[in-house]
Amino acid sequence: xxxxxxLLSLLIFPAGLALLASGLIFQWADRKMLARFQNRLGPRxxxxxxxxVKLLSKEEIRPKGAGEIVFAALPIIALASTLTAALxxxxxxxxxxxxxxxxxxxxxxxxxxxxxxxxxxGAQTRDRFSIAGSLRxxxxxxxxxxxxxxxxxxxxxxxxxxxxxGSWEIASLVDVAATKYWFVLIMPITFVVALIGxxxxxxxxxxxxPEAETEIVAGALTEYSGRxxxxxxxxxxxxxxxxxxxxxxxxxxxxxxxxLAPVLFMIKVIGLLIIVVMxxxxxxxxxxxxxxxxxxxxxxxxxxxQWVLLIAFxxxx
Amino acid sequence: xxxxxxxxxxxxxxxPQHPALKxxxxxxxxxxxxxxxxxxxxxxxxxxxIEKGTESRNWTQNMxxxxxxxGICSHIHSTAYAIGVEQLAEVEVxxxxxxxxxxxxxxxxxxSHMLWLGVAAHDAGFDTLFMYTWRDRExxxxxxxxxxxxxxxxxxxxxxxxxxxxTEETAETILKGLEFLEERTxxxxxxxxxxxxxxxxxxxxxxxxxxxALRLGVVGPTARASGVDRDLRNDAPYIAYNEFPVQxxxxxxxxxxxxxxxxxxxxxxxxxxIKEIIAKLPDGPLTVARMPRKLKAGEVISRVEAPRxxxxxxxxxxxGESPDRIKVRTPTLCNMGSVVTQAVGHNLADVPMxxxxxxxxxxxxxxxxxxxxxxxxxxxxLWSWSDLRQYGIDFYRRQLDYSGEINT
Amino acid sequence: xxIGMFNDLLRSAFRRPVTEQYPVERRPTPEIYRGLxxxxxxxxxxxxxxxxxxxxxxxxxxxxxxxxxRFVFRYHADRCTYCGQCAYSCRFDCIKFQSEEWELAELDxxxxxxxxxxxxxxxxxxxxxxxxxxxEPITNPT
Numbered sequence: 001x002x003x004x005x006x007l008l009s010l011l012i013f014p015a016g017l018a019l020l021a022s023g024l025i026f027q028w029a030d031r032k033m034l035a036r037f038q039n040r041l042g043p044r045x046x047x048x049x050x051x052x053v054k055l056l057s058k059e060e061i062r063p064k065g066a067g068e069i070v071f072a073a074l075p076i077i078a079l080a081s082t083l084t085a086a087l088x089x090x091x092x093x094x095x096x097x098x099x100x101x102x103x104x105x106x107x108x109x110x111x112x113x114x115x116x117x118x119x120x121x122g123a124q125t126r127d128r129f130s131i132a133g134s135l136r137x138x139x140x141x142x143x144x145x146x147x148x149x150x151x152x153x154x155x156x157x158x159x160x161x162x163x164x165x166g167s168w169e170i171a172s173l174v175d176v177a178a179t180k181y182w183f184v185l186i187m188p189i190t191f192v193v194a195l196i197g198x199x200x201x202x203x204x205x206x207x208x209x210p211e212a213e214t215e216i217v218a219g220a221l222t223e224y225s226g227r228x229x230x231x232x233x234x235x236x237x238x239x240x241x242x243x244x245x246x247x248x249x250x251x252x253x254x255x256x257x258x259x260l261a262p263v264l265f266m267i268k269v270i271g272l273l274i275i276v277v278m279x280x281x282x283x284x285x286x287x288x289x290x291x292x293x294x295x296x297x298x299x300x301x302x303x304x305x306q307w308v309l310l311i312a313f314x315x316x317x
Numbered sequence: 318x319x320x321x322x323x324x325x326x327x328x329x330x331x332x333p334q335h336p337a338l339k340x341x342x343x344x345x346x347x348x349x350x351x352x353x354x355x356x357x358x359x360x361x362x363x364x365x366x367i368e369k370g371t372e373s374r375n376w377t378q379n380m381x382x383x384x385x386x387x388g389i390c391s392h393i394h395s396t397a398y399a400i401g402v403e404q405l406a407e408v409e410v411x412x413x414x415x416x417x418x419x420x421x422x423x424x425x426x427x428x429s430h431m432l433w434l435g436v437a438a439h440d441a442g443f444d445t446l447f448m449y450t451w452r453d454r455e456x457x458x459x460x461x462x463x464x465x466x467x468x469x470x471x472x473x474x475x476x477x478x479x480x481x482x483x484t485e486e487t488a489e490t491i492l493k494g495l496e497f498l499e500e501r502t503x504x505x506x507x508x509x510x511x512x513x514x515x516x517x518x519x520x521x522x523x524x525x526x527x528x529x530a531l532r533l534g535v536v537g538p539t540a541r542a543s544g545v546d547r548d549l550r551n552d553a554p555y556i557a558y559n560e561f562p563v564q565x566x567x568x569x570x571x572x573x574x575x576x577x578x579x580x581x582x583x584x585x586x587x588x589x590x591i592k593e594i595i596a597k598l599p600d601g602p603l604t605v606a607r608m609p610r611k612l613k614a615g616e617v618i619s620r621v622e623a624p625r626x627x628x629x630x631x632x633x634x635x636x637g638e639s640p641d642r643i644k645v646r647t648p649t650l651c652n653m654g655s656v657v658t659q660a661v662g663h664n665l666a667d668v669p670m671x672x673x674x675x676x677x678x679x680x681x682x683x684x685x686x687x688x689x690x691x692x693x694x695x696x697x698x699l700w701s702w703s704d705l706r707q708y709g710i711d712f713y714r715r716q717l718d719y720s721g722e723i724n725t
Numbered sequence: 726x727x728i729g730m731f732n733d734l735l736r737s738a739f740r741r742p743v744t745e746q747y748p749v750e751r752r753p754t755p756e757i758y759r760g761l762x763x764x765x766x767x768x769x770x771x772x773x774x775x776x777x778x779x780x781x782x783x784x785x786x787x788x789x790x791x792x793x794x795r796f797v798f799r800y801h802a803d804r805c806t807y808c809g810q811c812a813y814s815c816r817f818d819c820i821k822f823q824s825e826e827w828e829l830a831e832l833d834x835x836x837x838x839x840x841x842x843x844x845x846x847x848x849x850x851x852x853x854x855x856x857x858x859x860x861e862p863i864t865n866p867t
Binding site (some may be wrong): 378452512 | 727728729730733734743754755757758759777778779780781806807808809810813814822
Binding site for chain 2 (some may be wrong): 287
């Protein structure tokens with residue numbers, strides 16, 4: 001019974017098909033809101049689905065010189081890792097499908113596998129634009145990864161510092177967040193760093209230097225077409241959902257109890273999406289070296305500042 | 318524009334097909350990491366043989382052929398041709414027609430600069446500014462449609478005057494549209510000057526000093542942003558610029574931000590000039606009474622200020638119904654050399670911005686013919702038209718002699 | 726740190742988008758708009774300045790009977806650039822660009838050749854081999 005339950009939740013709902021569908025719906029919401037902020041109409045609701053279906057139906061061309069197995073495997077690895085990361089977060093406000101102590105670290109790692117695979121895909125394609133793009137992907141990863149990870153670990157760290165029941169398990173962190181208080185109130189700085197770090201991870205403007213369309217065509221994924229590109233697109237869409245869910249769960253008061261809890265949680269997630277879209281609309285793309293200097297200077301300092309404040313608070317109490 | 322032979326070069330090609338280029342051109346940037354170390358350019362992808370085509374059409378047909386060299390500076394091409402031909406025919410165009418020509422020319426400048434603003438913002442990754450400027454550009458296109466009958470390729474000129482009149486109604490439409498545009502232009506000026514992220518992409522990028530600008534021979538707003546005070550509308554007034562002059566707008570900073578600001582300030586000046594002309598439009602006929610179909614022999618040079626810089630026409634007639642030779646030199650050709658010179662030392666990400674900063678119009682600039690010096694024995698000899706034709710005939714004869722390989 | 730486009734964003738979020746959904750809503754064109762060309766035979770003297778001045782060679786003025794002023798105006802809508810020179814060149818106002826019809830896409834290239842004039846005159850024009858002709862040719866021109 002538990003086996004079929006697990007299988008269903010893995011394949012259909014809330015992970016699996018439902019997650020893929022919700023990823024595409026989030027992508028549509030992103031594009032639609034971006035368009036409305038730019039005073040234009042925007043795509044209809046089935047546009048991302050249509051894009052994925054179209055990509056899946058096209059011929060996949062592998063450039064000469066790209067390793068056969070690696071070329072085909074990297075999109076699958078990317079999608080698989082993001083789908084796996086979804087197992088440990090409270091998707092759609094329901095309890096995480098699996099959880100174990102330390103799954104916070106595992107989820108963060110799995111979320112990074114997407115950027116790694118995009119970078120590797122660009123590097124082994126041996127096309128000028130792909131190599132330049134993969135260089136930028138890795139550079140950007142070195143830039144934002146440290147502040148982003150630290151920002152996501154800060155809630156757990158705060159609990160450890162304050163001496164209450166701290167743990168590295170997302171489910172229990174979410175429970176604490178739901179019952180006690182919203183973490184964003186005590187650590188607002190790392191909330192901002194986490195949200196903007198998510199934009200860096202997903203290569204959303206203004207941090208889309210790795211796939212700067214007007215400079216290096218499509219960056220690391222220039223040579224991908226057909227099925228590979230469809231899988232990367234789906235992986236990006238799923239990562240958007242998982243990332244927003246994780247940040248909302250940790251910082252915006254987790255998932256409460258009661259029948260309306262999933263609905264309220266989804267409202268929080270969509271609120272985060274609106275903020276992300278507004279930042280996308282307002283800001284111009286910054287160069288890769290400016291991204292690195294921004295993150296290494298301001299990002300890390302902000303996180304360390306927040307930690308110092310937390311420790312100082314604890315000492316004063 | 319020759320490449321230096323280095324041992325290891327990682328070359329990033331931009332074009333002929335590239336999302337940054339709206340028209341084809343081939344740039345090769347040798348990069349080390351992200352810094353550009355060398356740049357070359359190859360043009361000629363949009364060469365259509367227009368100058369040759371003018372030799373087999375009569376004077377009236379040529380105006381429309383030359384108007385279609387470029388889509389955004391179409392009226393100024395046709396104006397340059399028209400004033401050249403009118404000078405050859407020794408007719409005097411009535412003042413009302415000249416004033417209407419100036420109105421359309423300034424409206425076209427508005428159209429071109431708004432389009433450029435959007436494209437430059439898009440190349441910087443600032444898609445929001447792109448969408449808003451192009452939304453506002455629809456206003457000026459609607460004005461031009463109400464005035465002339467088409468949104469692009471207005472065909473306002475005929476030899477000897479203009480085709481349509483400016484009625485009270487149209488004048489009101491223009492003034493209302495300009496009011497809206499002026500408010501939006503002030504807003505865009507504030508955005509370009511103050512937006513923190515956009516300034517990161519434009520301030521200090523593509524520095525060109527006044528000496529460099531004079532040495533490289535740049536023209537137009539690109540030169541005026543570096544302190545070169547040349548504007549043909551003031552230096553050599555044509556059509557109605559004597560009665561309705563424009564202000565000379567220069568800045569001394571010489572970087573990309575200065576080029577943005579110069580063009581936006583030119584927009585504001587265009588609004589002022591158009592309002593002035595509409596208020597004081599002279600009365601009179603729209604065309605000369607009679608325009609001869611065969612022109613006397615002679616040659617004439619006409620220079621006008623296109624939105625991108627100085628546009629130069631050389632027209633020669635030998636007394637027939639068709640011209641003998643028309644040579645067009647467009648401003649983008651002058652500015653292209655500055656791109657390859659400035660790009661060295663910048664980041665790869667700045668290169669599309671530098672390219673778009675000169676407001677490139679590749680369809681305009683493919684008039685020139687460039688021959689590789691290394692293959693020709695007499696490469697330091699000045700080529701005449703007949704030399705060139707003979708070269709072309711020999712080239713294709715040689716090509717047919719060898720089966721299979723093309724010998725270049 | 727100033728961000729320029731913030732007000733635009735807020736205002737657009739609550740306003741209708743400016744996109745015109747073209748096939749559903751069509752904006753009316755101004756009267757001066759150069760749509761499809763229309764030729765009226767009254768007034769035509771056969772000077773053929775329109776055909777001589779057309780930059781795209783889109784006009785053929787075929788003379789059936791010059792003294793009786795019977796002409797057929799064959800217009801190639803696909804070659805035409807809608808510049809308006811012919812309307813200007815004609816001193817008798819025979820050519821007009823009407824502004825109502827401007828959606829001129831056709832599936833069949835034959836549909837782009839429009840012959841204006843009296844129907845008997847049009848039937849007299851030499852047609853391509855293999856095509857049926859109904860009217861009888863004139864045997865003695867008046």
